[in-house]
Amino acid sequence: MDLETFSKYGGVNRVINYDVCIGCYTCEEVCSFIHEGKGYIVLYDIGGGLNKPISCFHCAKAPCVTACPTGAMHRDKDGAVLVDISKCIGCSACLAACPFGIPEIIPPGFATKCDLCNPLRSEGLTPGCVSMCPTRAIVWGTTAEVAKELRVRALKKLIYKPVP
């Protein structure tokens, strides 16, 4: 697959396997540490005492990229959806378009969201939330690798019975 097609259809991505997430806040804490106090993977109380994280899905057909009138919302070579703040006008079109409510407009008026730890990726490292998740709930890789890992996990659940 050529690079353009690769990045267009997801590239590398991160999927949260909610079954194994224990809501320990490691991803949020590490993310906010890396991004000077602002977390881009954040846990919310969804009732019943459950806290689960949500972050940008870096969609293959990202509605925020389509909706952005200035081309600020774009995709990098790995497939991550990023904001070019020099082009962003803070219009909230991306937020309106996002099915998950992910982009945020912050002062002085531009959109901000998860960058899949762009500086770390440029050094060949994985995003902080992926590296530090104690339960391996955050699966990372090319879309094919992520699919394989999730399928193997599903198989294990089908085959193994819990041993006392």
Next chain:
Amino acid sequence: MKFAFMCKKGQAGGRGKVAVVGGGPAGLAATGYLVCYGYEVDVYEKLPLAGGMMMFGIPPYRIHRDSITEGIEDLEKNFGVKFSYRTKVFCGEPRHDEGDEFINNLIDLKKIVNEYDAVLLTTGIWSSRRLGVPGDNAKGVFSALEYVYSWWTYELGYTTHKPPVGNKVVVIGGGYSAIDAAEVALMKGAKEVYLTYRRTIREAPAGEYEVRRVVSEGVKWVELIQPTKVVVSNDKAVGVEFVKMRLGEPDETGRPRPVPMPGTEHVIEADMVLAAVGEIPTPPLNTECDGVKVDPKRKTIIVNERMQTGIEKVFAAGDVVTGPSMIGKAIGSGLRAATHLDHFLRAKKVV
């Protein structure tokens, strides 16, 4: 886990020597940060393996041990971190905490402070609150933490002593420790497990979902009861006497205060009682050590806004500073302390 998530390889070193006392989530996260910035780090750990509560408290079906050991091995092999296991660091007359039965070495905290450029204290919360009722020291009464970690150390081969399997087990508490203790007791073969809490399922710190999950596995949930005594026969627990509670006005935590209803005392038979009524911080000192001070009420280490103790080169982070919290919060605290420690040593070099 990759604790050194900020770099592929450590820098050449030479930035200074740092001792991390306590190899749990806060200590390991700080270690990962410091090796990426070129520090030489030694970790002192009282248990036979690092990971702290992630390894010996939280059950392996929640956090896979492989995930933690891979991170520890990465620090050891790729970043030259030295782990001293079964080593307790303490200042003054050592206090007995949970997990201390694995100790081979005792090192004076003052010696560590002298030998290193900086020290980070991340010793966590290895002491369980007692029930505080008559009979709470009878045979068959354990803290939830003590009971679960004795299973994990047994399974990992660090002890040949197999922990007891209860017949009728009563767990007291409504937090994650209580949930885990009840589930482990059931998995290990207990016939009946009662999970008892003094408020209702709505106030249980572990949350309604977790309570309902263990109930679906066979745990019996009994709410609005509080233990008044452990019934003891021949030094052994044979039951727990409870009093029924009702919810009163909100207390200082904002939750309704449970109020006992006299005359409603009743006994639940049990041959094993697991107390999960909270953990207490376990700093490596009693009240004071050359300026490092412990909050007399909370038992936490007192730090300033830069996470520095009374000795400027000694920092502290994690649950021993905040009190019982979450793995992630301890990791965040460890990372922030490591940043302050780094800034402190850099500033010192400039001067």
